[in-house]
Amino acid sequence: MTTRTRRTSEEDRKLAKTLKESKAPAISRAAAILRLLGKSEAPLGLQAIARALGLVPSTCLYVLRALVAEEFVAFDPDTKRYSLEAGVLTLARHWLKRNQFTDLVQPELDRLSQAFDVTMLGVNIVGLDHMIVVAVSQSGNNFQLSAQIGSRFPALISATGRCIAAFGGYPDAELESRFNTLRWDDPPTLDEWKGQVEQTRAQGFGVDEGNYITGVTVVAAPVWKSRGALSHAVVATGIGSALKRTGLPPLQDALLSSAQTLTVQLGGEPA
Numbered sequence: 306m307t308t309r310t311r312r313t314s315e316e317d318r319k320l321a322k323t324l325k326e327s328k329a330p331a332i333s334r335a336a337a338i339l340r341l342l343g344k345s346e347a348p349l350g351l352q353a354i355a356r357a358l359g360l361v362p363s364t365c366l367y368v369l370r371a372l373v374a375e376e377f378v379a380f381d382p383d384t385k386r387y388s389l390e391a392g393v394l395t396l397a398r399h400w401l402k403r404n405q406f407t408d409l410v411q412p413e414l415d416r417l418s419q420a421f422d423v424t425m426l427g428v429n430i431v432g433l434d435h436m437i438v439v440a441v442s443q444s445g446n447n448f449q450l451s452a453q454i455g456s457r458f459p460a461l462i463s464a465t466g467r468c469i470a471a472f473g474g475y476p477d478a479e480l481e482s483r484f485n486t487l488r489w490d491d492p493p494t495l496d497e498w499k500g501q502v503e504q505t506r507a508q509g510f511g512v513d514e515g516n517y518i519t520g521v522t523v524v525a526a527p528v529w530k531s532r533g534a535l536s537h538a539v540v541a542t543g544i545g546s547a548l549k550r551t552g553l554p555p556l557q558d559a560l561l562s563s564a565q566t567l568t569v570q571l572g573g574e575p576a
Contacts (some may be wrong), residue, residue, distance in 0.1 A: 334368045348386035406537050407439050409570050413563045414442035421556045423543040433460045464525035465538045467511035470502045472527050472535050490519040510561050522548050526564035529573030539564050
């Protein structure tokens with residue numbers, strides 16, 4: 306089983322757990338179906354959707370029909386499969402119009418991806434729940450991370466997670482509890498991770514050298530939208546050996562400078 310397949314299975318299990326624990330099951334079911342269809346590379350049938358989310362097929366069908374009626378999901382009568390419909394773009398378009406970060410970060414990502422031959426991401430941080438990719442730039446020459454706009458990752462994972470732990474102001478007990486649920490290719494111990502978080506706090510950016518994905522180095526710098534409110538991050542990913550040859554310090558300096566510029570443009574200020 307590949308790393309990507311393992312993580313997809315883990316995400317499906319988390320969706321199923323969220324459904325089970327939800328106090329608003331109808332809304333959670335609809336949201337879970339939309340997320341599942343959104344990350345699926347092909348349309349899915351009723352049984353596949355119900356199985357992935359742990360739903361009774363009749364209940365799943367009821368929610369799917371409602372989503373089709375609202376034009377969020379499309380149904381192909383020939384294949385009996387479901388996929389996202391264009392209606393979701395209306396919601397996305399309104400969000401993008403209100404989110405100044407996506408417009409500001411894209412030129413920075415494009416510039417850095419070409420200058421350092423890395424995959425660049427702009428991510429939106431949603432507390433300790435998760436981070437969402439809202440902008441991407443691929444260099445086309447070196448490593449390309451399989452991350453698309455809308456991809457979700459656990460909040461404390463990799464280099465961005467170290468930034469959230471370092472600058473988010475969360476209690477140690479809550480961080481430790483969340484840390485224990487993370488899945489890494491080469492997991493650090495809790496003490497090692499805490500030391501890396503302290504280093505992130507001292508230097509202003511986070512680094513993950515092969516913990517999250519073997520052989521891949523990730524560098525992340527935090528962005529603040531208001532005083533003391535960590536809201537986003539700019540993230541660089543590349544093959545670790547290649548980045549060591551070209552030199553990590555220049556990339557780290559450029560990433561930190563870009564994050565600081567974005568913070569000023571958004572009217573933010575670090576805590």
